[in-house]
Amino acid sequence: MNKYTKAAFTYAAIVTLGGFVFGLDAAVISGTLKYIAIEFALDDMQIGNVVSAPALGVLIALVVTGVICEAFGRKKTLILIALLYIVSAITSAIAPSYETLVAARFLGGLAFTSLSLASMYIGEIAPSDQRGKLVSMNQIMIVVGLTTAYFSNYMLVNIADGESSWLNEQGLWRWMLAMEIVPALIWGILLTFIPESPRWFMSKNREQQARASLAKLMPTEKIDSEISAIKESIENDKPSEDDGSIWQQIKQLTSAKFRLAILVGVIFAAVQPLTGVNPILFYAPLVFEQTGIGTNAAFAQSLIIGVVSFVFTALAIVLVDRIGRRPLVNGGLIASVVCLMMCVTAFYQASYTLEQDDVIQLTSTTEITAEQLAPLLNQTFDSDTEFKDAAIAAMGKSVFRAHSSEIIQSVISINAMLVLFGVIGFIAAFHLSIGPIMWVVFSEIVPTQIRGVAIPMFAFISSTISYFMQKFFPWQLKHMGSGDIFLSYAIAGIVGLYLLYRYLPETKNCSIEQVEALLAAKAKG
Template identity: 55%
Template sequence: MNAFQRTAFKFAAIVAFGGFIFGLDAALISGTVRFVTSEFGLSDLQVGTVVSAPGFGVIFALLVTGHICNSLGRKKALLIIAALYLLSAIASVLAPNFEALVAARFLGGLAFTSLSLASMYIGEIAPANMRGKLVSMNQITIVVGLSAAYFANYLILMASNAAAPWVEAVGIVEHTWRWMLAVEVLPATLWLLMLFLIPESPRWLVMKGRTDEARAVLGRLLPPDEVAPELAEIQASTAQSSHELSFKAQVSELFDGRLRKAVWIGLAIAIIQPITGINAIMFYAPTVFEQTGIGTDAAFFQAVLVGLVSVVFTVLALLLIDRLGRRPLVLFGLAWAALSLFVCAYGFANARYVLDQDAILALASQVDAGALQSLLGVEFGSDVAFKQALYAALGEGAARAQESVLIQGAIHINTTMVLLGIMCFIAAFNFSIGPIMWVLFSEIFPTHVRGIAIPCFALVVSVVSYLVQQFFPWQLSNMGAAEIFLFYAGSITVGWLVLLKLLPETKNKSIEEIEATLNMARA
């Protein structure tokens, strides 16, 4: 790696660190679900509201992100986002009630546009032969952030179960979930400070007519003999209009026939990526694992393994994306993901729930064993039927509070098969459409509309992600685990067929070459 490549890597790494903050924000909440539910007495839909509030917030942010990053620049937009992450983290820790927590997390959701802006910025500064790797860094930092969050949650949970005096003194037992959310504060502060070190995007500078500044930035990223040709390509790609397109004009441009293929590709990827159900597992990881009957502590530990698997397979995708190409990785990964979720659905469909006398006696210290006698020896064929019976016997509040141990005492399931299926799904997602979606978004749209296009399709991702997060607790209580996994597996299968027809290969092509290729395809 020469000096210019190291410089590009440094700037990309700084911007991609925002993905680490996103990963923390997304996964830290997963460990707080049971504690927040108990403290604030939340229903399924209220739990979904707490978890999905950032996903709702980003929908509004994305409506103006394109305008902000085009008018103020990529760098200033990233600085605003970093400040929002920090404010949200502090407000979440201090939230006195359900409404305040939702508001604080909604504020953080306004910063979730960091993902689309990071891929845009990195795609605009990266040399063509490094773009796949550098844009994928965003996904790597996300999964590292997820992994760090799961590990931090696990450590805090273990500390809260310890009898050490210092644990009581700092309030970890009493405020377990607040300590979990507080993990985000320091990294968010660090990212805000680091962003002052990056330059503005040279492509944005050219769009604004600031050619000398763009040349200076390119001089830091490319060898001297490559600066002029690259600058000429950028100028040519932005010369489609003699004046800067207005926000309304750029939105209209997306519906122009010349961009039809890029738009269909972007829309397909934007829907398929979140409809895999990845956020249901990532944002509710301990809850998902508790459904297999392994218990709360083990569920938190499994969440740590999810983070590690995510990191390993994202790094593997990073190493292969510019060698094998985008299309093979996406198609193989989605097929693997669908098969994995079909396995999970099969495992839960064949699960049985029976409380015998030994199980009831073991639960006596945690629930009203007498109230469970009416369920003694009764076999339930689904988690939904079993939970409804528990609500009737114990009361919904008590049953929810002890749901993990009750499932653990009653379930008969091939746990290994289901856990392996979930881990394979996580691996497949992070090996394929997880990191590659942002790479493709950074490549397939022309420079003059990219500031609108990427946030626009990130908005589609966010809307679908929000719906997945908001309704997962309700789905789990009313549809059951088998039906949920089957739905996601079927969605992936449909998405695979769509991308088999639409998805192009873009490896080792400059942004301008990709634009020309898609234009020829549309002609």
């Protein structure tokens, strides 16, 4: 690896630290939900609001991110995003109320555009033969952040369980959220050392500064040809009657020569969240508690999600430039559907029965009384929704919420290993395919002249869907049940497999300009 490739890797690594902060922010909330719900007396929709607040924030941020990064550059926009993360993390940890917590996490959501912007930036500085690996670094940093969050949550839960612990359950969730502050600070400082995108400089007719940036990324003798290629790409895409402003970029989204690129981007942006990865990741302990394994075991199994996510994302980075995008996407979606159906099967076969021994166990270890459990005794329920409705009617919502893990653990009969293998298998398949490769494809299929609008637009679509899935997951869990939820994810995977198999081109080892020509030719054909 020469010094220029090392430089590209270094700059990409710095930018993708934002992915680490995102992953930490996204997953750490999963461990706080039980404690926040009790402290602030939250209902299902309010819990969904806490989890989905960042996704709502990113919807607003994505509307203006394209304008900001085109006007001020990729680097300055990334630094602004880092500052938003810092403020959000501090405010979340000290939030005195439910409303303040939602507002603080909403502010952090404004920073989630770092994912699309990092993809854009890396795609513009990376050598074509390394672009897949470098853009995929964004995804691996996300899963490193996820894994770190699961480990820190598990560690803090065990500290709080200690007999002489300095940490009690009332303050536990605040410490979980505070874990984000230091990495956000470090990221903001390191961003001051990266160069601005040479393609952005060229789009602003600042060739001298573009050359200075390129000098950090390639040998001097290659700069002239790279400048010429960028100029040609910009000139080919710029309408003669306009200056290529952001508003012209929006108009160009409907252009015939960009139609296939936009179609592929929209399909990918919708399919990725519809397969259910964010609810599974953001509510991981809650998902595992539905199998009756208990709170501590649920946190422990969440660690497996983090480790598997890291391993398979790393594998995707190794394979994406060797095997190509299409084989990994198609194979990953097939595996995802199979694994999701394993979860569907397990939950559809589950039953819920409270026996006398369970009553004795629950009354001795919790605040629940035998009178509250009496209406449920020796009844068998075929679905989790039926049982939860009956349990809430018998003992009240607050009591059931406080002890739901212990109650479900006592009454459920389920093939928990089938759910565990199904969830872990799905996470592995996702991070080997549509997880990291979505951002690779975004960075490759969009021509320079519209990428400031198109990539944020794709991220907006993905984030909109993700927002609603996160917001309504607790409500769905109560009204639909686990089996139906996983079935909806599997159906989305099947539809996505068909569409991406049909429309997704192979872009391995192609420059941005070559991909543009490939898509234009395919659209005409």
